[in-house]
Amino acid sequence: MLIGHFTERPYQDPGSGYFGATGLPIKDLTLSNEIYDPVVGSNLYNRYLDEKIYAEEMGFDALMLNEHHSTPFCMGGAMNVEASILARITKRAKIVLLGNILPIWDDPLWLVEQLAMIDMISKGRLVSGWVRGTGRESVSHNAPPAYNWERFQEAHDFIVKAWTEPGPFRWEGKHYQYRYVNPWVRPYQKPHPQIMLPGVVSRDSVEWAARQRIPYVMLATQLEPTRQSFQIYADTAKEEGYEAGSQNYGYLWKVHVDETEELAEEVARKYVQGPSNPFLAGNEGTANPALMKLPGLTSRSRVLPTMKVATANRGGQLSRSFEEQVEDYTIISGTPKTVIPKIRHVLEYLRPGSIFFWDGDGAMTHDDQMRSLRLMGEEVIPAVREIADELELKSSFEVDPKTGKEIQQPADEIVVPAAD
Amino acid sequence: MSQQTVDVKEYKQEVAGSSIQMRTHGSGEPLLILHGELGFPGWMKYHDRLSESYQVYAPSHPGFDNSPGIDWMMQVRDLAGWYLEAIEDIGLDSVNLLGLSFGGWLAAEMAVMDPGLFRKLVLVCPTGIKPEQGEIYDIFLNLAPDYLKESFHDPEGTAEYNLICPSEPTPEKLELWEVAREQSCKLGWKPYMYNPNLKHLLHRLKNLNTLVIWGREDRIVPLDAGRIYEDSVPGSILDVIDGCGHRPEIENPKLFSEKVLSFLD
Numbered sequence A: 001m002l003i004g005h006f007t008e009r010p011y012q013d014p015g016s017g018y019f020g021a022t023g024l025p026i027k028d029l030t031l032s033n034e035i036y037d038p039v040v041g042s043n044l045y046n047r048y049l050d051e052k053i054y055a056e057e058m059g060f061d062a063l064m065l066n067e068h069h070s071t072p073f074c075m076g077g078a079m080n081v082e083a084s085i086l087a088r089i090t091k092r093a094k095i096v097l098l099g100n101i102l103p104i105w106d107d108p109l110w111l112v113e114q115l116a117m118i119d120m121i122s123k124g125r126l127v128s129g130w131v132r133g134t135g136r137e138s139v140s141h142n143a144p145p146a147y148n149w150e151r152f153q154e155a156h157d158f159i160v161k162a163w164t165e166p167g168p169f170r171w172e173g174k175h176y177q178y179r180y181v182n183p184w185v186r187p188y189q190k191p192h193p194q195i196m197l198p199g200v201v202s203r204d205s206v207e208w209a210a211r212q213r214i215p216y217v218m219l220a221t222q223l224e225p226t227r228q229s230f231q232i233y234a235d236t237a238k239e240e241g242y243e244a245g246s247q248n249y250g251y252l253w254k255v256h257v258d259e260t261e262e263l264a265e266e267v268a269r270k271y272v273q274g275p276s277n278p279f280l281a282g283n284e285g286t287a288n289p290a291l292m293k294l295p296g297l298t299s300r301s302r303v304l305p306t307m308k309v310a311t312a313n314r315g316g317q318l319s320r321s322f323e324e325q326v327e328d329y330t331i332i333s334g335t336p337k338t339v340i341p342k343i344r345h346v347l348e349y350l351r352p353g354s355i356f357f358w359d360g361d362g363a364m365t366h367d368d369q370m371r372s373l374r375l376m377g378e379e380v381i382p383a384v385r386e387i388a389d390e391l392e393l394k395s396s397f398e399v400d401p402k403t404g405k406e407i408q409q410p411a412d413e414i415v416v417p418a419a420d
Numbered sequence B: 001m002s003q004q005t006v007d008v009k010e011y012k013q014e015v016a017g018s019s020i021q022m023r024t025h026g027s028g029e030p031l032l033i034l035h036g037e038l039g040f041p042g043w044m045k046y047h048d049r050l051s052e053s054y055q056v057y058a059p060s061h062p063g064f065d066n067s068p069g070i071d072w073m074m075q076v077r078d079l080a081g082w083y084l085e086a087i088e089d090i091g092l093d094s095v096n097l098l099g100l101s102f103g104g105w106l107a108a109e110m111a112v113m114d115p116g117l118f119r120k121l122v123l124v125c126p127t128g129i130k131p132e133q134g135e136i137y138d139i140f141l142n143l144a145p146d147y148l149k150e151s152f153h154d155p156e157g158t159a160e161y162n163l164i165c166p167s168e169p170t171p172e173k174l175e176l177w178e179v180a181r182e183q184s185c186k187l188g189w190k191p192y193m194y195n196p197n198l199k200h201l202l203h204r205l206k207n208l209n210t211l212v213i214w215g216r217e218d219r220i221v222p223l224d225a226g227r228i229y230e231d232s233v234p235g236s237i238l239d240v241i242d243g244c245g246h247r248p249e250i251e252n253p254k255l256f257s258e259k260v261l262s263f264l265d
Helices: A038-057 A079-089 A109-121 A135-140 A145-164 A203-212 A223-240 A261-272 A322-327 A336-350 A366-391 B045-051 B076-090 B102-113 B144-151 B171-188 B198-207 B223-232 B253-264
Strands: A002-006 A062-065 A094-101 A126-131 A169-172 A177-181 A197-199 A216-219 A249-257 A331-334 A354-358 B009-015 B018-026 B030-034 B055-057 B095-100 B118-124 B209-215 B237-241
Touching: A002 A094, A002 A249, A002 A366, A038 A062, A038 A079, A038 A366, A062 A079, A062 A354, A079 A094, A079 A109, A094 A109, A094 A197, A109 A126, A109 A145, A126 A145, A126 A197, A135 A145, A145 A169, A145 B171, A197 A203, A203 A216, A203 A223, A216 A223, A223 A249, A223 A336, A249 A261, A249 A336, A249 A366, A261 A322, A261 A331, A261 A366, A322 A331, A331 A336, A336 A366, B009 B076, B018 B045, B030 B045, B030 B102, B045 B055, B045 B253, B076 B102, B076 B171, B095 B102, B102 B118, B102 B171, B102 B198, B118 B253, B144 B171, B198 B223, B209 B223, B209 B253, B223 B237, B237 B253
Parallel strands: A002 A062, A002 A354, A062 A094, A094 A126, A197 A216, A216 A249, A249 A331, A249 A354, B030 B055, B030 B095, B095 B118, B118 B209, B209 B237
Antiparallel strands: A169 A177, B009 B018, B018 B055
């Protein structure tokens, strides 16, 4: 089992009048950056990095980052910058990027270089996830949405080739052209960092991941549609001639631990206050309907069971109530005593090999997050590891997702002791 | 969906290695009408009126409505080049060409590539040129019904408005709009709805009679683009209709048709 920590790194500024329980509502892509305060931003970036260091100390196997643009709910516009910093200031945990938004890069060779450098500086701890990106990201970097899927696939093929084949070579593709590919970097891990694919609604993506034998991570989707989506992966794997297992699945959802039940509930309510991703079910904020219908971004017909409950299908106000989210396990919050059995339920239901606890988000404070991380480290993580062992949930670093075979000595986890 | 007062022939036409959904009616010299970014709107009053004097051909471009998309096309100039061969395959000669909005950009590109194929050219609020004043409305950052509403100067006062933009569009209509927006997006995402070089090539139309019609209240493509079209096509005429927005052919079909017929005559 791989246990990771995640936060969107929201831009929290109650003084702006926008965020927090009584703040002005935000509709996607309608908020000008004129309200952005770089002092606030600076403090938040450093705070979120400190929290990641502490998460590693508390025993998390993985520190997960994500990327979004032009929005206050996520400060990860240049996620690779944060990853680079973590590569140097952390020592043991994997740096999991879920993920670089492939289709919005006009020049994916930059990713080849940046990610190889992160992998080297971290001594082989990078997990390089890719995503298709929401409409917001296509608009922010003006990438043609109708070619999103084609660009994704071509960029993936290009990056893998540039990481693994000696240069120089030429690449004259439909969307990307290079006359000379010979970057002066190579990834630390062999053949290259593990790639994961997070998803929410696209059927094309999950089938592609299954065919590539790449672990598929579902993001905060409700339990039953998630299980059905994993089944689609499993069925496609069977067609491909291999058997998928927990090593092929990952799941991210909101889990917060606190000192008392009352405090846990009070803090968990902050998930749905403050800036949050209107694209994901259960969050606040108003989705911009035009972004939901950005032409050709995802197939309108080839969608997953999660589509019915994802916000992508609706415009306008879309949140489920806090109580509903607690009810259906998409928010788990409590003391370790009540949280652990609920996590168990999710693990039994979905059987993922990698899990990411989404915490410290919305309007939560630094103290809120630190208390949770401490309790995770002291009680929850050890208990979850035991449950995972009992349920035989192996991550893609323990069992090879391509073959189903145990990884005896994970070569890509060897951390060469630093010279100093 | 369309208000057909006449017997319009609709069929699938195999052309230039693909096929398109074609509609035709009328008699006389050929008049090829190229629809805009949301696909073929239906057979409207202006189609009726024009088909009284011409054989009107109104296809759905590849990738719009039920015409299959053609994968290699990535810009409007690609589609224009393909259409020239399609015209040959259909067997049309000395074609009168009329293009509306995105279809106007397409028509201009086609004419520039092979002016000798055409008898006269009418561009109706065409995209394709970046205005120096104002900006072209972003149809990809707005929903189709909102865009359509913005296209009309006086929706309530336009007889055929509800045919173009029903208050409760059927699922089929909504899907066709999305199909059209996707294809328009493939060809016109960036630079947005124009080609920076087109205005330099328009000089080639010096021997092709060209009429550019605009609605004075057009909130989609600024009238300034019309001025640049007029400046770039030697001998062309810019005719601005008062009280109309981006859809003069729907907003005032009688006046619109009169102007077109008079010009083509």
